[in-house]
Amino acid sequence: DAKTTQPTSMDCAEGRAANLPCNHSTISGNEYVYWYRQIHSQGPQYIIHGLKNNETNEMASLIITEDRKSSTLILPHATLRDTAVYYCIVGSNYQLIWGAGTKLIIKP
C-alpha cells in the first residue's frame, strides 16, 4: 500500500500559487519525501525532494512539517503547462511505492 495520502484532484487559477498537500504519517526517519509529476502519456518528471528541511529549486518549494508527517508542494506561479498528476512518494534505498497522486488542473 502507498505510504502517502493525497487529494484526488485540485484546481488552480493560472498565475496563482498551487499548493498540493500530502500526508505521510508513517514515514520513517531515513525516508525522503519525493515529488514527481506526470503529464499525460509521458514518463514521470522529478520535481523536488527533501528529508526534513524545507527545500526550494527552480520548479517548486517543498514544505515539510516539523513532525514530518505531512508536506506541501508549492508551485509559485502555476501555468497551463503545470497541468499534470502530481505524486508524493516517501522512500529510501530505491524503494518507492506510488500512490494515486493528485490531478492538478490549471485553469486560465
Add this chain to the structure above:
Amino acid sequence: GAVVSQHPSRVICKSGTSVKIECRSLDFQATTMFWYRQFPKQSLMLMATSNEGSKATYEQGVEKDKFLINHASLTLSTLTVTSAHPEDSSFYICSAPRDPNYGYTFGSGTRLTVV
C-alpha cells in the same frame, strides 16, 4: 544531465508475438533499473528491478518468464514481453536512480498495444 532514453515510444503487436523495450542511460551509469507498468488512469506499479550483472528481482504476481529483463551493461536494460496478449497492453516505464538519495530519472515510456 541524467537522461534515460526509452525506445520505442509506441508499439503495436499481434497476440503471441514478443516485444522488446530498451532503456539506455545516456550520461550516467545505471547499475539498477526499475521497470513499471501503468494501466489507464492508474498509478505506476513496480514490476521488477534489474541489476547489472545479476538476475532481475520481480514483484509478486509478475511472471518472470513472460517479462524477461536483461541488464547487459551499465547503460542498457531491456524488457521483453513474450507471447504478448491484449491484457499486456499498457504503458511501460523504466527508471534509474540518479544517486542514492537524489531521486530517480524516468524514461519517456512505451505504449504497448497488443491486438
